[in-house]
Amino acid sequence: MEMTLRWYGSKFDTVTLKDIRQIPGVTGVITTRYEAAPGEVWTREQIQAMQDEVAAAGLHISGIESVNVSDAIKAALPERDQHIENYITTLENLGKQDIHLVCYNFMPVFDWTRTELARVRPDKSTTTAYNQKAIDSTTPYELFDMMTPDDENVILPGWEPERMETIREVMKLYQNVGEEELFANLKYFLEAIMPVCDKYDIKMAIHPDDPAWSVFGLPRIINSQENLLRLIHMVDNVHNGVAFCTGAYGSSPANNVPETIRKLAGRIHFAHVRNLKFNSPDDFEEAAHLSSDGSFDMYEIMKALYESGFDGPMRPDHGRMIWGEKAMAGYGLYDRALGAMYLLGLWEAIEKNSKR
Ligand SMILES: [Mn+2]
Numbered sequence: 165m166e167m168t169l170r171w172y173g174s175k176f177d178t179v180t181l182k183d184i185r186q187i188p189g190v191t192g193v194i195t196t197r198y199e200a201a202p203g204e205v206w207t208r209e210q211i212q213a214m215q216d217e218v219a220a221a222g223l224h225i226s227g228i229e230s231v232n233v234s235d236a237i238k239a240a241l242p243e244r245d246q247h248i249e250n251y252i253t254t255l256e257n258l259g260k261q262d263i264h265l266v267c268y269n270f271m272p273v274f275d276w277t278r279t280e281l282a283r284v285r286p287d288k289s290t291t292t293a294y295n296q297k298a299i300d301s302t303t304p305y306e307l308f309d310m311m312t313p314d315d316e317n318v319i320l321p322g323w324e325p326e327r328m329e330t331i332r333e334v335m336k337l338y339q340n341v342g343e344e345e346l347f348a349n350l351k352y353f354l355e356a357i358m359p360v361c362d363k364y365d366i367k368m369a370i371h372p373d374d375p376a377w378s379v380f381g382l383p384r385i386i387n388s389q390e391n392l393l394r395l396i397h398m399v400d401n402v403h404n405g406v407a408f409c410t411g412a413y414g415s416s417p418a419n420n421v422p423e424t425i426r427k428l429a430g431r432i433h434f435a436h437v438r439n440l441k442f443n444s445p446d447d448f449e450e451a452a453h454l455s456s457d458g459s460f461d462m463y464e465i466m467k468a469l470y471e472s473g474f475d476g477p478m479r480p481d482h483g484r485m486i487w488g489e490k491a492m493a494g495y496g497l498y499d500r501a502l503g504a505m506y507l508l509g510l511w512e513a514i515e516k517n518s519k520r
Contacts, residue, residue: 165435165469165511167504168192168226168477170495174217175199178491181221187501189508192226193218194267194434194479202234203247206254211261226477227265227434228258229407230371233353238272239337240349248356255357259364265477267407267434269371270350272338272382273331276374276412279310281493282485283449289484292493293449294375294415304331304380335382343383347394350385354399361403367433367476369405370395374412376419387416389424396431409436410465411481415448421460422468429472437465437507438481450482450494453503466510470518480504 169184171177171193184190195214197206218225231254236244258266269275279298282290299307308331341349354368361368376387385391396404406428414421425432439458441451451458469478483499485491 165475166192166226166477167508168194168479169500169504170194170229170479171218172196172198172492172495173214177495178489179495179497181218181223183497185222187504190223190504192224192477194227194229194477195225196228196230200232202232203236203250204254205250206231206257208257208261211257211263215261225263227267227369228263229267229434231255231258231266231268233268233270235272235334235337237353238270238346238349239341240345240352241337244349244352248353251353252357252360255360255366256364259360259366264365265367265369265434267369267371269373270346270353270386271373271384272341272346273334274304274379274382277307277311277379278493279307280449281311285449285484289452289486289499291450291484292482294447296446299379304335335380338382341383343385346383346385347398350395351398354404358399358401358403362401365403367403367405369407369432369434369476371407371436372409372413374409374415376413376416387413388419389427392424392428396428402430405431405433407434407436408432408469409438409481410460411436411438411440411450414440414460417442417445422464425465425468425474426472432469432472432474433476435469435474435476435478436481437462437469437478438503450484452484452499453480453506462506463510463514466507467514470511470514478507480507 167189169190176198215225234247236247278292279295280293283293284290370386373384373387378384410421413419439451439453439460440448441458442448455462480500480503482494483496485496486498489496489498
């Protein structure tokens, strides 16, 4: 297991590589070309420039989160084959640059969805939260306003203004796409990219839907144990794997997080480990990583990863805003650094105990 931190690049992130280098035990970053549109080819020169910048700070790139999959691929539009071809070229260029992990998601229209970006907790930290009643009484267009940070310099991945301007048209693309069609489109995509993944040993890691149910009637499929097993079996290749995000997957109380980790042994290539606090069946907020601050047993989660032989990059996930930090919601330095330390502590204890 390698502990990493997500980093959005010096143009977009408030956290610097120097900051990340000073978190004990964090040796790699998970990054992306945030400026690239889904469907666009990443050149080797662009990838090399990213690698040089990260290496100069004494770190390395442990994986890409994400190479985004376009709506054309997800909704099987006529231009999907061209987009898949571009995706393959990007994978080929990443492979040639010795990058072997690519995270992506297959959620239509909306990326991770929250109804509050800065809910105040009892300790006066702020965190992101989701309330189903708030979703039920709003429209996708109003939600976009909620997901727009007050500070215009702060970006929110997946909720870029350019993208949201076209949201009405994008919603229409999925009119005839139900869960079965979405599964078929995912299979088509995976089968097309597996040869290049095999050639360069690139592990594809799909991120579970967040939250783990349908929002605004759009289909969602990466949200239950049954569907995750269906995914890995429908294209039975080790390079077709999962970015197991405990917070996204665990957002549904019906999902047993440690049990599912064990069932997916060998196919989890990347882990996002974070805690959630359920306030009611309709409402959750992102707690600190510590078990006692939320609803998950983080020890059991880490133990399941350890015992199932997980050996990929791991990262803390969304953090609270603490100590006066201003950063993109969920992606400040301080709380994620605390999370990384805590996860490394659990891992060290589990590892030493198992070797006694
Ligand atoms: Mn995640």
